[in-house]
Amino acid sequence: MHGIHGRYLRVDVTQTQATFHPIPESVARRFLGGVGLATWLLYREAPVQIDPLDAQAPLIFAFSPLVGTPLTTSAKFAVVAKSPLTNRLNDALASSHFALAGKRSGADAIVITGQAARPSVLMIEDGKITLEPAEDLWGLEIPDAQARLRQRLGPAFHFAVIGPAGEHLVRFATISHDRRHAGRGGLGAVLGSKRLKAVAVHGTQRCTLADPAGVVAAARSLSERSFGPATAKYRELGTIANLLTLNRLNALPTRNFQQGQLADALHIAGEALHEQQTVTRESCAACTIGCEHIVASSQGPVRIEYETLFALGSLCGLADPDIVLRAAQRCDALGLDTISTGATIAFAMECVERGLLTSPDLRFGRGDALLAAIEQIASRSNLGDWLAEGTKRLAERLGDEALSFAPQVKGLEIPGYDPRAMQTMALGFAVNSRGADHNRSSAYEADFSPHVDRRFGRPESARWAIETEDKATIMDSLILCKFLRGVFEDFYRESASLLRGVTGWDVTAEELRLTARRIVTAKKLYNIREGWTPAEDTLPERFFTQPLPDGLAPGASLTRDRLEAMKSAYYQERGWDPKGFVPADLLQTLQLTDMVAQ
Numbered sequence: 001m002h003g004i005h006g007r008y009l010r011v012d013v014t015q016t017q018a019t020f021h022p023i024p025e026s027v028a029r030r031f032l033g034g035v036g037l038a039t040w041l042l043y044r045e046a047p048v049q050i051d052p053l054d055a056q057a058p059l060i061f062a063f064s065p066l067v068g069t070p071l072t073t074s075a076k077f078a079v080v081a082k083s084p085l086t087n088r089l090n091d092a093l094a095s096s097h098f099a100l101a102g103k104r105s106g107a108d109a110i111v112i113t114g115q116a117a118r119p120s121v122l123m124i125e126d127g128k129i130t131l132e133p134a135e136d137l138w139g140l141e142i143p144d145a146q147a148r149l150r151q152r153l154g155p156a157f158h159f160a161v162i163g164p165a166g167e168h169l170v171r172f173a174t175i176s177h178d179r180r181h182a183g184r185g186g187l188g189a190v191l192g193s194k195r196l197k198a199v200a201v202h203g204t205q206r207c208t209l210a211d212p213a214g215v216v217a218a219a220r221s222l223s224e225r226s227f228g229p230a231t232a233k234y235r236e237l238g239t240i241a242n243l244l245t246l247n248r249l250n251a252l253p254t255r256n257f258q259q260g261q262l263a264d265a266l267h268i269a270g271e272a273l274h275e276q277q278t279v280t281r282e283s284c285a286a287c288t289i290g291c292e293h294i295v296a297s298s299q300g301p302v303r304i305e306y307e308t309l310f311a312l313g314s315l316c317g318l319a320d321p322d323i324v325l326r327a328a329q330r331c332d333a334l335g336l337d338t339i340s341t342g343a344t345i346a347f348a349m350e351c352v353e354r355g356l357l358t359s360p361d362l363r364f365g366r367g368d369a370l371l372a373a374i375e376q377i378a379s380r381s382n383l384g385d386w387l388a389e390g391t392k393r394l395a396e397r398l399g400d401e402a403l404s405f406a407p408q409v410k411g412l413e414i415p416g417y418d419p420r421a422m423q424t425m426a427l428g429f430a431v432n433s434r435g436a437d438h439n440r441s442s443a444y445e446a447d448f449s450p451h452v453d454r455r456f457g458r459p460e461s462a463r464w465a466i467e468t469e470d471k472a473t474i475m476d477s478l479i480l481c482k483f484l485r486g487v488f489e490d491f492y493r494e495s496a497s498l499l500r501g502v503t504g505w506d507v508t509a510e511e512l513r514l515t516a517r518r519i520v521t522a523k524k525l526y527n528i529r530e531g532w533t534p535a536e537d538t539l540p541e542r543f544f545t546q547p548l549p550d551g552l553a554p555g556a557s558l559t560r561d562r563l564e565a566m567k568s569a570y571y572q573e574r575g576w577d578p579k580g581f582v583p584a585d586l587l588q589t590l591q592l593t594d595m596v597a598q
């Protein structure tokens with residue numbers, strides 16, 4: 001076998017035991033790696049209907065055939081578990097040296113179950129494990145914990161770490177590594193529930209390449225193209241360039257989705273940050289693009305992305321760059337997903353405004369209240385204990401009215417695209433396996449294209465939502481960074497060629513298209529097993545009953561019938577039945593019968 005080890009490491013933290021288990025080559029080829037492989041493993045390893053924070057609930061780190069090759073942006077890993085926020089499958093990706101060291105530990109994936117008797121660091125070295133006491137690290141913020149671990153373990157180990165939020169089981173806590181985060185869905189709480197402050201990996205086991213010269217040539221070509229115009233946006237301003245664009249389109253979620261524009265958006269726009277602050281660029285390991293923009297704020301360096309700016313800025317009615325940067329820095333240090341944090345606080349602000357919640361200071365535009373709420377969430381103190389549960393659980397406490405405007409789908413808070421103004425994205429939010437998510441669906445790409453009318457979703461939009469979702473699925477399983485997608489002339493043909501060079505499999509573009517469909521349906525099968533119902537594939541009532549107000553651009557509206565028509569077309573195109581369940585004959589076509597029969 002080339003490119004993979006053909007086995008995964010199952011770690012039982014309770015017993016401090018680790019055993020290798022084979023991954024048949026046929027499975028590796030059908031699920032690739034990353035999110036695909038981890039989906040197969042989750043279905044196999046997770047007890048049915050398990051509480052995500054139960055000791056026996058698995059947390060999976062998955063690598064891929066491309067990890068460790070010279071291909072640009074391939075140093076990535078997926079983290080997959082049942083989400084404590086959504087109770088559905090959650091997959092998140094992060095970059096850098098943890099991926100390289102993790103794969104060199106001799107496994108294509110690491111499946112962690114159990115619970116340590118006391119706070120610990122799980123050390124994995126060439127497949128052998130130890131648990132190191134970590135009482136001295138428990139309670140530390142992420143930068144401090146990382147510095148202490150670096151000092152203690154030296155440069156050979158790389159580690160994924162949780163902050164106080166993960167320790168306190170905040171349902172949207174992150175797992176972090178080198179300023180990158182497996183951010184969404186509360187995976188940090190899953191690691192915290194195992195009393196693990198960190199997972200540290202080191203190894204010496206490298207995989208061979210089927211065609212080393214071909215892979216080196218492909219890597220050179222891909223790197224050269226990654227310097228071109230397709231990635232210029234990410235190098236120049238990065239994703240923060242989106243803020244003014246979305247504001248202009250009346251699609252920038254503002255004041256908990258009550259508006260699509262923020263009057264003073266210019267103050268927190270990427271352009272202003274670049275003018276008024278010192279901004280430097282950094283790269284993940286093995287990346288030639290370098291999209292990370294690090295702002296030298298009064299609190300120290302802060303990595304800033306569009307999603308952070310919108311969630312901690314416009315969504316909370318704030319346009320003060322100093323507050324937004326401080327809030328971003330605190331979320332990163334405490335280990336909080338910035339989207340869910342900002343959305344939960346913004347939702348609470350509207351609840352206070354409507355008299356559904358009592359917290360006099362928690363008002364739109366109050367930066368001091370935002371910063372205080374962030375600290376309370378991470379420590380679960382005062383109102384923070386309720387907010388740490390996320391918008392859906394908070395709304396369920398407050399009643400039906402609150403539920404109608406809680407900005408979530410399946411429990412996951414909605415990212416920075418107003419679904420009324422971007423209706424292919426609305427479909428993507430509704431049907432995606434992990435809830436309201438832009439990265440797994442990527443349907444915003446379709447809304448920015450000439451193929452659809454973004455303000456008027458039609459059944460034909462479903463085809464474009466599937467196109468972007470399938471492509472994202474392959475990138476998340478190969479694994480390659482999505483910011484590379486624009487450099488491919490023929491994505492499936494070129495991806496198949498990369499995979500052939502690494503693994504020696506005679507994989508074709510058509511096979512990869514089928515693989516994407518298989519992985520999307522496999523995720524759906526996991527969710528169905530865990531209790532998914534058709535009623536989950538929808539949006540909050542607000543988006544059907546309250547049109548966006550007019551602003552620089554006309555306001556947009558969405559109807560339930562329009563979303564249902566798009567959903568029906570989506571299910572049909574996927575081969576699912578009219579309610580969204582998976583028919584038996586599709587399991588055969590997608591070669592999923594053995595997974596379900598396990």
Ligand code: SF4
Pocket residue numbers: 073095234282283284287288289290291292481482483484
């Ligand atoms: S493009 Fe950005 S996110 Fe992607 S690998 Fe490079 S630095 Fe990391």
